[in-house]
Structure formats: C-alpha cells, structure tokens
Amino acid sequence: MSSVKNPLILRQLFHKETSTYTYLLACGNTKEAVLIDPVLDCVERDLKLLQELGVHLVYGMNTHVHADHITGTGKLKEALPDCKSVLGSKSGARADVYVAQDENVKFGNLALECRSTPGHTNGCTTYVLHEHEMAFTGDALLIRGCGRTDFQQGSPSVLFESVHSQIFSLPKHYKLYPAHDYKGFSVTTVEEELAHNTRLTKTKEEFIKIMDNLNLPYPKRLGKFCKITSSREI
Amino acid sequence: MSSVKNPLILRQLFHKETSTYTYLLACGNTKEAVLIDPVLDCVERDLKLLQELGVHLVYGMNTHVHADHITGTGKLKEALPDCKSVLGSKSGARADVYVAQDENVKFGNLALECRSTPGHTNGCTTYVLHEHEMAFTGDALLIRGCGRTDFQQGSPSVLFESVHSQIFSLPKHYKLYPAHDYKGFSVTTVEEELAHNTRLTKTKEEFIKIMDNLNLPYPKRLGKFCKITSSREI
Numbered sequence A, B: 001m002s003s004v005k006n007p008l009i010l011r012q013l014f015h016k017e018t019s020t021y022t023y024l025l026a027c028g029n030t031k032e033a034v035l036i037d038p039v040l041d042c043v044e045r046d047l048k049l050l051q052e053l054g055v056h057l058v059y060g061m062n063t064h065v066h067a068d069h070i071t072g073t074g075k076l077k078e079a080l081p082d083c084k085s086v087l088g089s090k091s092g093a094r095a096d097v098y099v100a101q102d103e104n105v106k107f108g109n110l111a112l113e114c115r116s117t118p119g120h121t122n123g124c125t126t127y128v129l130h131e132h133e134m135a136f137t138g139d140a141l142l143i144r145g146c147g148r149t150d151f152q153q154g155s156p157s158v159l160f161e162s163v164h165s166q167i168f169s170l171p172k173h174y175k176l177y178p179a180h181d182y183k184g185f186s187v188t189t190v191e192e193e194l195a196h197n198t199r200l201t202k203t204k205e206e207f208i209k210i211m212d213n214l215n216l217p218y219p220k221r222l223g224k225f226c227k228i229t230s231s232r233e234i
Helices: A040-053 A073-079 A156-167 A190-196 A204-212 A222-231 B040-053 B073-079 B156-167 B190-196 B204-212 B222-231
Strands: A008-015 A020-027 A032-036 A056-061 A084-088 A097-099 A104-107 A110-116 A125-129 A134-138 A175-178 B008-015 B020-027 B032-036 B056-061 B084-088 B097-099 B104-107 B110-116 B125-129 B134-138 B175-178
Touching (some): A008 A040, A020 A104, A020 A175, A032 A040, A032 A104, A040 A073, A040 B190, A056 A073, A056 A104, A073 A084, A156 A204, A190 B040, B020 B040, B020 B104, B020 B110, B020 B175, B032 B040, B032 B104, B040 B073, B056 B104, B073 B084, B156 B204
Parallel strands (some): A056 A084, A134 A175, B032 B056, B056 B084, B084 B097, B134 B175
Antiparallel strands (some): A110 A125, A125 A134, B020 B032, B104 B110, B110 B125, B125 B134
C-alpha cells in the first residue's frame, strides 16, 4: 500500500432486504468522502459511520435511478446540507450535479472517472477509481451476471455494448464492485468476468436472447420509487 | 500494492441466513488457498469460486466451533481430499491440524499467525496475516461488538483479556474481518474498534456487566450443530 500516493478509505456496506451494496470512499489524506448508492433505510447507519471515521461527505452519488430500493441521497442531504447529489446526465431524475462520459468527480486528492454504461437504464454510470484500480459498476455488471433490461429504458443490445466497451476494456486486474449481489459475493475482477460471467461471455445475439427470456417478476418497490422521485430529489 | 512481496487474493463471502462471513485467501504467486469459516450451505458456491479463480485449497480453517451455523469443512474435504481441516487446539472438536498460540498456518508464500482468543469459546483463534496488515477475528471481536459469552465455555472476563491483549495490541491500521455482521458492515480497523466498539471500550467490570445482562435467545441451530460434531469432523 505504501506505493499508493493517496490512500483510500473504503467501506462496502450491505442492505440485506434488497441485497444492495453501498460504498463509502474517502480520501485518506483530506478525509473528503463520497457515498455511492446509499439506501434510504440505512442512512442513520451511514451517517454514524461517517462521523466515527471522521470523514466529510461531499457527494451522495447514484450509479442509476433505482427500481429495487429508494436512494438515501435526499435524506443524507437533509442531515448534511453541504453534500451534493450526483447522477448520470441521461438519468431523467433530479440531482445537483449531472455527470457525463469522461467527467471526473473529485473527493480530496482522489477522483472517480465517469463512464456512461446504459442498457439497464439510460443514465447508468460506472465510476472508475484508477489510482486504486477499481470500478463501481452499479447494475450494468453484477458478479457473474448483469442488471435486468426489461423496464426503465432497458435494452440488452445497449447493455452488451456498454459492458464490453466501458468495463471489460479496463485493465484485467481492476476490481469490480457491483450495486447488488444475491449469492454472497462481494467483489470480482475484469479478468474473472471476462472468463466466467454467465451472460456477458456469450455473443451479442445469445446475450439478447437470454435477457429477453428471463421472465422476471416486476420489482416490488418500483411503484413506491416512482411516487418518490416525482416529488423529491434522488 | 506493488510494494507487497506476495500478492493476496481475498474474497469476503456472505451467508445471508446466518449473517456469516467466509473468507477465501490465496497466495497470488503459488495459488495455494485457505477458506476461513466455510458454511455448509455454501460449499457448492465456494468450490465453484475456487475453481474459477484457479486456486488450490490446502486448508479449511475455523476460527472456532460454531453454534450458529454448520461448518463446510467436512464437505469441502470430501470434494477436495488434499484439503486439511484446521482448528484451535483447545476447541474440543476433531480436526486434522490443531493450532496453538504463535503457530503459523502457511499457504503458498503467505502465513497466518494464530492468536488464541478464548472467551466466546475456549478454542477461539484469531488469524493474523501480517504481510497484508489484517486479521480474521471470528466471533471474538465483531464490528462495534463481540460474540456472546453465555454458552459453550463463554466467559466475559476471558474475552475482555483476549481482545485487549491479542487484537487491540495489533497496529492501529490493521484491518479486522469478523465472522459475522448483522448491520451490513464488512470490515473495521483496530483504531476504529479502540474508539467506537460499544462494549470493549468499557472497563472490564462494565463489560462483564453488559455481557451478563444481554438475555439473548438460545441459538436456533445449536442442537443441530452438537449432533453433527459428535459424528463428523468440524
């Protein structure tokens, strides 16, 4: 670790009910922090952790507009008025800061590169922390799988292109952290997914066929979510 | 990471039903691996992951005899006959290799130092990976808490001494990985627990009083577990 110029404080946090991962990242030098994909039900936990670690939240970021849980960004901003919400520019929801392809979100001496990875939703964004060789892929890429493409502007063809051009093109040893996992996995690498992803190692045609035949039930919280986003920031 | 002589492959794995963490550690150079606290229900998942990562399991290790879930060590050994089970020498259960204070468990070019941390059970062992500045604390130390002390040779007085002498004495920046978490936390540090552990920052007398008054229900799986350990290796 001593070769890294700017140390990172990283905490992977889990919401059991929706199997959602939230990530707390802080610059070890300046203590400026971001939360990626905070969950409304866990805001009290996350606020306490920020305080205990002595870090200062500058951004509450979302990889996308969530259908399966309600973001905690709005509630975090109520508690920490200096904190700004961040969202992909094509998400179609309210935020303080919209980010597009190749833009950087800075916290302290560290920066997250934004890569547009639509296909699960139009606004899906993968955040890459090059200095620490890792990326936060949201629902675009899950461990051995991917997010569904059958609602919220989903498109298997677009998702396939996104993952191959924006995530699988990263160096093979980069760690990948997803927004969800349902089997108890917490992290993967580009190399692992290139070899073992059950869907994205297929041809584009095969992938589209798989995704068009998943026959998944409608997300439990989608209705609740839509009501909330119409009246408050996500 | 480039300053580390022997790279580590680390995977934190979760069993949702019992909120148990299993750790896969492998030497990045030789690909020899260990699993700490494997869960019976997850053995198929873990075997697949070992295969996908191209690593070779040499030890199935337990931090202690578990009351809240059934270890996967026996089933792993059936699938991988070269693998040996490892357990603290005072655990009172069967294993291939018993480890005592200051012994090392080697996998490839890496080694886990064994520290005896009784108090939750007599045989509780904390495994320290000095080269990567981390320790696996089992149920002796949990994030902001600790394992219960009201059955299986539990003793709050002994646990207090174990944690203070064997875990809190590690360098402050060492990462600590517990065997369970119930609030979605995945990792902590010695420094964090020295400052914020809700029980172990108290005096020994206060700690004993807290632990003697938890009034917890009897573990659901304790009966099942005892039946199994009498007839098979844990």
